[in-house]
Amino acid sequence: MLFRQRAPARRTRAHPHESSWANYLEPWRTIEIASAVVPTVILSPHPDDAVLSLWHLLDGDGEVVVLNVFGGSPAGHHGDAWWDRLTGAADSVARVAERHAEDRAALAMAGREAVNLDFLDGQYRDAELPLEPVVDRIAQAAPEGLLLAPGALDRHRDHLIVRAAALALGARGREVGLYADVPHATVYGWPAWVSGEPPDPLLDPSVHWDAALAGTGISLRDLPADVHALTPEALDRKLAAVRAYRTQLPALEAQFGALGPEVLGREATWRLTP
Numbered sequence: 001m002l003f004r005q006r007a008p009a010r011r012t013r014a015h016p017h018e019s020s021w022a023n024y025l026e027p028w029r030t031i032e033i034a035s036a037v038v039p040t041v042i043l044s045p046h047p048d049d050a051v052l053s054l055w056h057l058l059d060g061d062g063e064v065v066v067l068n069v070f071g072g073s074p075a076g077h078h079g080d081a082w083w084d085r086l087t088g089a090a091d092s093v094a095r096v097a098e099r100h101a102e103d104r105a106a107l108a109m110a111g112r113e114a115v116n117l118d119f120l121d122g123q124y125r126d127a128e129l130p131l132e133p134v135v136d137r138i139a140q141a142a143p144e145g146l147l148l149a150p151g152a153l154d155r156h157r158d159h160l161i162v163r164a165a166a167l168a169l170g171a172r173g174r175e176v177g178l179y180a181d182v183p184h185a186t187v188y189g190w191p192a193w194v195s196g197e198p199p200d201p202l203l204d205p206s207v208h209w210d211a212a213l214a215g216t217g218i219s220l221r222d223l224p225a226d227v228h229a230l231t232p233e234a235l236d237r238k239l240a241a242v243r244a245y246r247t248q249l250p251a252l253e254a255q256f257g258a259l260g261p262e263v264l265g266r267e268a269t270w271r272l273t274p
């Protein structure tokens with residue numbers, strides 16, 4: 001049942017008819033079929049990355065698993081907790097609990113819920129995190145389905161680790177794709193080929209993406225992009241979900257600019273394997 005992340009309220013299910021055993025069993029057959037569907041696995045480094053970057057999947061009808069990779073509680077951590085301090089939290093354990101509550105509220109708006117892996121966010125670590133345990137834990141938590149990893153398009157250290165883990169699994173035959181991890185990916189705005197706007201001759205944000213992918217052998221310019229322009233209704237739902245991350249928004253907007261429709265109204269993914 002691991003892959004049935006969508007809350008039951010979003011599933012259509014026939015009501016059993018009291019007078020017939022055959023009818024009574026029918027709903028359970030429906031559940032069997034649903035659980036066999038191969039999901040898309042969203043690798044969300046932190047609570048909020050999936051909602052910010054892949055709302056079209058969360059808000060859609062497909063099976064989706066959300067793995068918050070750095071979802072551990074930082075009791076006794078050895079990091080500087082700089083982001084928590086920046087965002088007004090003196091107690092990191094309480095803040096992580098608060099962020100998970102925000103995430104549950106945001107994902108619930110799409111009838112979803114996340115699985116939190118227990119790796120510690122970069123601000124709680126004082127040493128490099130070895131990659132192999134992350135690879136193993138992702139493979140164990142989500143053994144099948146397309147893995148969608150953050151492009152780490154602004155080179156955030158936690159996003160880089162998740163991308164590297166996904167690429168390692170891709171090298172072992174797993175289907176892998178990347179997504180533009182908003183708002184990191186859009187620090188210079190969307191490239192014209194994503195936004196659909198006329199190109200600015202004095203600004204090409206894809207150059208920043210090229211630099212972030214240096215050494216991976218991946219060039220997003222050479223891959224077909226799946227660009228999703230959210231409908232006004234879907235965008236409204238996404239904006240409401242994003243607002244649930246109340247403790248994070250002031251710092252994110254101070255760092256990356258306003259998270260308005262120009263940024264959040266588009267999402268982009270690239271498949272790395274056929």
Ligand SMILES: [Zn+2]
Pocket residue numbers: 045046049159
């Ligand atoms: Zn993140």
